[in-house]
Amino acid sequence: MKSFSEIDTTVKRASKSIGFEWGIAEELGKNIRLLEMFGLAGLKNLNSYFKIYNQKQFQKISLISKINTSSIAYCPIISGTNFLDQVINLETLDEINFENMAYPLLFLPFVSRSTEIIGKRIFLNIDEKEFLLNFNQSIYSNYLSGDIIDFAKKIKIKFIENKNTFEENEWQELYKLSEGTFVEETEQLKNSAAGAGLTDND
Amino acid sequence: MEIKLRDPKEVMKLSRLGSFHQSKLSFLRSFLQEFKNWEYKRDLLDLDENGFGVVIYSFKKKNRIYSLICFANKISDQERSDRVIATKWDAAFTLFDGVPKKQDIERLKQNVPKQEVGRMSFKELTLSRANKSVRIFDYVVECLSKGKQPDKDKLAKVGYLYRTTAVYGSGKFGLADRFRIKNREEIYGPFRLEMMLVYLVRQFTFDQVNHIAKSKNPKKSVTLDPDISRNLGIGNSTGLGMAPFIVNHPLLLNNWIMARETALKQIREIKEVKKKDVDLIINCLQNSKKNIENWNTESEFQLLKINNLKKDLDLLLQYFLTKFDFEREFSYNDLYIWAKNNLGEECLEFMVSVIMEPYEKITNPLIRTMSADEEKFFTIPIEKTILDLRKVLELKYSDILKIDFKKKENNQNFWFISKNKEEPRLANRFQDEGSDLEQPLAIARDICKLYERISNEKNSLKIGTFLMNNNDLRHVVRRAFITEKFPYAEIQDNTIGSKLMPIDMLRLKLSFFGALKFDPRSDKWLRICMFQGAPLPNELTKSDDHWVYNSIN
Numbered sequence: 001m002k003s004f005s006e007i008d009t010t011v012k013r014a015s016k017s018i019g020f021e022w023g024i025a026e027e028l029g030k031n032i033r034l035l036e037m038f039g040l041a042g043l044k045n046l047n048s049y050f051k052i053y054n055q056k057q058f059q060k061i062s063l064i065s066k067i068n069t070s071s072i073a074y075c076p077i078i079s080g081t082n083f084l085d086q087v088i089n090l091e092t093l094d095e096i097n098f099e100n101m102a103y104p105l106l107f108l109p110f111v112s113r114s115t116e117i118i119g120k121r122i123f124l125n126i127d128e129k130e131f132l133l134n135f136n137q138s139i140y141s142n143y144l145s146g147d148i149i150d151f152a153k154k155i156k157i158k159f160i161e162n163k164n165t166f167e168e169n170e171w172q173e174l175y176k177l178s179e180g181t182f183v184e185e186t187e188q189l190k191n192s193a194a195g196a197g198l199t200d201n202d
Numbered sequence: 203m204e205i206k207l208r209d210p211k212e213v214m215k216l217s218r219l220g221s222f223h224q225s226k227l228s229f230l231r232s233f234l235q236e237f238k239n240w241e242y243k244r245d246l247l248d249l250d251e252n253g254f255g256v257v258i259y260s261f262k263k264k265n266r267i268y269s270l271i272c273f274a275n276k277i278s279d280q281e282r283s284d285r286v287i288a289t290k291w292d293a294a295f296t297l298f299d300g301v302p303k304k305q306d307i308e309r310l311k312q313n314v315p316k317q318e319v320g321r322m323s324f325k326e327l328t329l330s331r332a333n334k335s336v337r338i339f340d341y342v343v344e345c346l347s348k349g350k351q352p353d354k355d356k357l358a359k360v361g362y363l364y365r366t367t368a369v370y371g372s373g374k375f376g377l378a379d380r381f382r383i384k385n386r387e388e389i390y391g392p393f394r395l396e397m398m399l400v401y402l403v404r405q406f407t408f409d410q411v412n413h414i415a416k417s418k419n420p421k422k423s424v425t426l427d428p429d430i431s432r433n434l435g436i437g438n439s440t441g442l443g444m445a446p447f448i449v450n451h452p453l454l455l456n457n458w459i460m461a462r463e464t465a466l467k468q469i470r471e472i473k474e475v476k477k478k479d480v481d482l483i484i485n486c487l488q489n490s491k492k493n494i495e496n497w498n499t500e501s502e503f504q505l506l507k508i509n510n511l512k513k514d515l516d517l518l519l520q521y522f523l524t525k526f527d528f529e530r531e532f533s534y535n536d537l538y539i540w541a542k543n544n545l546g547e548e549c550l551e552f553m554v555s556v557i558m559e560p561y562e563k564i565t566n567p568l569i570r571t572m573s574a575d576e577e578k579f580f581t582i583p584i585e586k587t588i589l590d591l592r593k594v595l596e597l598k599y600s601d602i603l604k605i606d607f608k609k610k611e612n613n614q615n616f617w618f619i620s621k622n623k624e625e626p627r628l629a630n631r632f633q634d635e636g637s638d639l640e641q642p643l644a645i646a647r648d649i650c651k652l653y654e655r656i657s658n659e660k661n662s663l664k665i666g667t668f669l670m671n672n673n674d675l676r677h678v679v680r681r682a683f684i685t686e687k688f689p690y691a692e693i694q695d696n697t698i699g700s701k702l703m704p705i706d707m708l709r710l711k712l713s714f715f716g717a718l719k720f721d722p723r724s725d726k727w728l729r730i731c732m733f734q735g736a737p738l739p740n741e742l743t744k745s746d747d748h749w750v751y752n753s754i755n
Contacts, residue, residue, distance in 0.1 A: 001323065004381070005373025013619070022642040023676020030580060062670050081673065085584050085666035113581060 007043060008033045015077075018050050024081055031080075031109035038139045040105060041146040048148045049076070049103040058102055066093045073102040073151065080110030083157075087114040096157040104152035111157060112136050118159070125156040203532055205470040207463045207689075211601050214459070214694040220706025221507070221547040224750060225555035226565040227461050227572065228716030230732055233397035235747065236388055237261055242739040244409065245301075249274060251417035253410045256307065259402045259739075266388070268327070268395070269298040270402040271307065273315050274410060282333050291315070291331035293364065293406070297399045299325050299378065317368075318623075322376040328399045329377055332364040332407075335437065339363050339411070342426065346415030349422040351430060358433075358496050361719060361731045363407040365437030369396045384573075392454065392573050393715065404436045404733050428738060435734030438717065441727040445707040446617060446626045449643050452684050452691035453574040458714050459690035461568040466554050468564045470535040475528055479560035484522050486556050486751040491515060493718065493751070501722040503703070507548045514549030559748055579687065582680050584666030588659045591668075591679065594686045595653050601694050602646045603653055611700040617643040628704060628726065644698045648678040718750070 012029035016022055028046070035042025058075035061068060064086055068074070079101065083090065090096060101107060104126045115122050116136040124131040129143040164171075185193065212218065224231070240261040249255035257272040274293045281290045294315040298306065306325065313320030317331050334340075338352070338360045345352040371393070373379040389395060408431045415423040448455050494515065497508055521540060527533050534557065541550050558565050595603065607613050616637045620627045631637045642648070652675045659668060669676055685691045696702065705722050712720065717730035735752055737745035746752070 001376060003324070003373030003376055004379045006376070021673045021676060023678075023680065024673055026580075026677060026680070030577070082670060085582075085669045088585050088664075088666065117581065117584070 004033045004037060007036055011043070011046060014046075014050065018053055020077065024077065027081060027084070027110075028077065031106070031113075034109045034112065034136075035105065040108070040139070040143075041148065042105065042109070044146065045103050045105045045148050048150065049106060059100075064090060064096065066095070067097045067099075069099040071100070073100050074098055076101055076103050076105075076107035080107045083107070084110045084114050084117075087117055091118050091120070091159050094159055098155040098157075099153065101152045101155055103148075103150060104155055105149050107155070108133075108139075112139060120162055121160040123156075123158040123160055125154070125158075126152045127154055203471060203473075203535070205467045205535060207460075207467050210459075210598075210689045210692070211694050213463065214690060214692060216693060216695040216697075216703065216706040218547050218551070219693065219710040220703060221551045222462075222710055222713035223552045223555045224713055224716040224718060225462065225465075226558045226562065226747075227458075227465065227569060228714055229391055229393045230397045230401070230716030230736070231747075231750065232391045232569045233394050233401065234736060234742065234745070236391070236394070237398065238742040238745060239263070240742075242742065244405075245269065247409060247413065249410065249413050251414070252276065253414040253417075256311070257406055257409060258302070259405060260301070261398065261402075263388070266386070267300050268398060269300065269302055270399060270406075271296050271298055271302060271310055271314070272403070272406045273311060274406075275315055279336070282336070288367065289316075289319075291317070291367070292334045293403075293410075294331040295329070295399060295403055295406075296322065296326045297328040297395055297402075299327050299383075318375060320375065324376075324378045324382060326377050327383065327395045328369060328371040329375060330366050330369040330396075330399055330403065332366040332403060332436070335360050335363055335365060342411050343414050343418065346411065346426060347418040347423045349419075349424050351424070351427050354430065354433075357430065359498055360437075361433075361496075361734050362404075362435050362437040363411060364403065365439055365729070366400060366403065367439050368443070369399060369438075371396050390573055391569055392458070397715070400436050400438075400732055401736070402739070404434070404736075405739055407434075407436070408738075428741075432738055432741075433735055435718070435731040435736070438712075438730050438732055439723075439727065440708055440712065440730065441625070442627060442704055442708075443625050444711050445628075445704050446641065446643050448707055448711055449645060449693065449697065451574070451576065452681060453576045453579055453688055455693075456688035456691040457572050457574050460688070461572050462554070463690065465558050465561070465564050465568055466538070469557055469561060470532065470538050472534055473531050475533050477528060480522065480526060480528070482560045482748070483557055484519070486559050486748060487515065487519055487522070489751040490552075490556070497719050497721075499719075499721040501728075503705075503725070504720060504722050510546045511548045511552060514545040515552070517544060518549060518553055556751075559751075562747070579684050580680070582665060582669070582676070583683050584664065584669070586665045586683065587661060588656050588663045588665070588668060589661035591665060591682060592653075592656055592661070594682045595649065595656075598682070598685045598689070598692070599646075599649050599653075599694075602649050602696075605646055605650065605696050605699075607647045607650055612696055613647065613698060614700040615698040615702060616640040617698070628702075631698075642677050645678065645681060645692065646696045647698060648675060649682070651675060652678050652682070716750075 008029040011032040012025045015025035015028040032042040032046055057072055059070040059072040060075050060078040061082060064082055108124060108131060111122055111124055112133045113136050115133045122133045124133060130141060132140040240263045243260050245260050246256060246258040254274050254276050258269055260267055260269045272293055272295050277290045277292055294317060296310055296314045313322065322329060338357060342352045342363060371377060383389060408426055412425045494508065494512055499505060526537065530536060541553050605612055614631055615628050616631045618627055618629060618636050618639055618641055629636060655672060655675060704726050705728050708728060709720055712730050717732055718734055719731045720728055722728040735749050737749060
């Protein structure tokens with residue numbers, strides 16, 4: 001088994017070798033490490049993409065908008081780097097769509113890392129595959145295959161507002177139960193147990 | 203009185219970093235301190251009469267066990283080489299997480315001796331190899347087999363029986379990634395398991411030499427005297443492989459230097475200095491004179507440094523004996539100011555190390571700060587502006603911005619990775635091939651480029667937007683914002699200039715390891731000694747923490 005450290009170093013070097021700048025190569029090293037750590041086939045997809053990278057043309061988007069369409073497939077690495085760099089502005093758009101992206105799994109770690117920057121979860125659809133990206137701490141998905149995904153027709157990115165998964169009444173019910181661990185204070189305890197004096201003004 | 207931390211632009215110059223010495227913060231010393239109460243055992247010694255076979259040692263505490271597995275092999279004299287291009291070694295080692303089963307030993311027997319071309323697993327933590335000292339190994343065997351101890355003076359010229367040529371960890375060649383073990387309480391300090399490996403290898407060298415001597419002459423042979431053993435360490439031969447590490451790990455570098463600088467600051471802030479503490483320092487200084495006398499090198503560069511150190515050490519001792527005023531408050535601060543004005547860099551930094559000796563209350567908490575979670579600061583703060591970046595560059599890199607990279611001599615070298623060994627190398631940009639594959643280690647040059655590039659940008663422009671068209675400088679934008687938070691993260695010097703002494707970079711790292719007796723063999727590689735004078739494993743519980751300054755023959 002290759003260690004994550006080996007994966008990081010080799011991906012960084014390979015990415016520079018194929019033509020990316022060192023700074024982006026550094027991002028890719030971390031990204032593929034992240035995918036592999038979450039059990040997603042990052043290295044396999046990157047390797048496959050690099051085989052065609054210099055033979056085909058890919059759209060290198062700079063400024064990302066709400067809807068991004070191109071007749072030439074988007075490069076997932078340049079799209080991802082710019083998504084990461086622009087995420088604070090993009091967050092206000094609520095939902096972003098890309099049509100036609102090559103090797104979309106390579107785009108995913110940039111989006112995952114973006115959740116950490118903005119402090120919000122992101123729901124990512126790569127065609128029918130769903131990924132819930134949780135503050136770059138975990139990825140919840142219905143996609144378990146280790147296959148190469150060489151193309152996505154449609155990618156949808158939905159920023160999720162920070163809110164609880166439960167209702168207020170459910171919280172109150174549970175809180176009530178938690179009160180069962182509290183002790184009713186007598187007058188004497190009120191005066192002595194908190195540690196402060198009788199006068200609490202200063 | 204509050205003393206300021208020393209200015210990074212003073213401390214982070216290469217010549218200064220290349221004058222650092224081991225201290226109480228050094229990893230091999232903090233390793234010994236941490237493991238002194240662990241149970242040490244030799245679990246297996248299965249060597250033939252020539253000392254070839256397998257030996258296993260372990261450290262155990264509660265349910266945690268670390269086992270060093272040693273494979274001693276036969277190689278011919280022609281095959282023995284310190285260079286990283288070697289493919290065979292006298293012995294190869296791995297530190298195993300737990301107790302190895304027979305299948306583990308069989309698997310590792312097939313892989314550990316192959317080193318870089320073997321494959322390790324997540325159960326192995328560190329990996330290394332070593333060669334016998336051709337100068338003294340056979341001599342020691344010969345002496346012991348004849349029933350006599352070897353000549354101490356002869357041993358002192360070498361200082362070790364074996365010399366390692368590389369120690370690997372952190373996921374190299376399939377070894378366990380750091381994340382798997384980083385939360386273990388006993389290994390919070392950097393390179394702790396690498397230190398454990400080297401320490402146990404030292405014991406292996408004694409056991410092997412004793413075993414061979416006994417096999418040669420079972421009736422007459424004696425074992426190596428513990429006093430002699432204690433004064434032998436493990437040699438290490440180090441080339442450029444270490445140099446990029448300190449550039450590639452800015453946060454870790456910061457944390458090491460910050461710990462050292464904080465210790466110095468806190469010592470200078472001691473109001474009333476106790477006589478017993480100064481006596482200990484004087485004792486360490488006097489004892490270390492013997493060590494320095496035995497610091498052998500043929501390098502003119504190092505000889506000059508050693509001679510200056512010897513001369514300045516006399517001045518420093520004289521200061522302690524005649525001028526150090528206990529009656530005055532903050533007398534360590536007076537000492538530091540005097541030393542800064544009267545001593546060279548080599549002795550000034552030596553003094554900084556030695557004055558830590560009485561103050562484990564200061565150094566122990568700092569040891570816990572010397573690791574780094576580098577991932578945490580990897581992402582570039584895209585919300586910042588060009589004005590923020592400009593301020594960082596002007597404040598933190600002002601000396602670097604003065605370097606003129608249009609001058610050939612400031613641009614002379616380039617760092618690359620050798621195809622043969624995947625190891626870092628340095629070459630002349632104007633004479634050698636390969637500069638198009640330069641590694642991103644010319645930080646000073648790229649910082650200057652970045653400063654020039656932003657000169658015409660609007661102050662309000664966000665970094666995220668700037669990067670859209672400037673990803674060629676993305677790696678230094680990341681560094682600049684790391685350096686903003688961590689003042690000692692960056693070497694404040696040119697790492698590609700004609701005056702570069704790469705061994706300064708090696709020495710910086712090795713001093714934090716706790717190495718002694720730096721012996722440059724060229725400007726690009728050096729030999730050192732580790733654990734010389736350190737307590738033997740069976741003496742650890744009762745050991746004196748200042749062993750490093752004790753007399754070494």
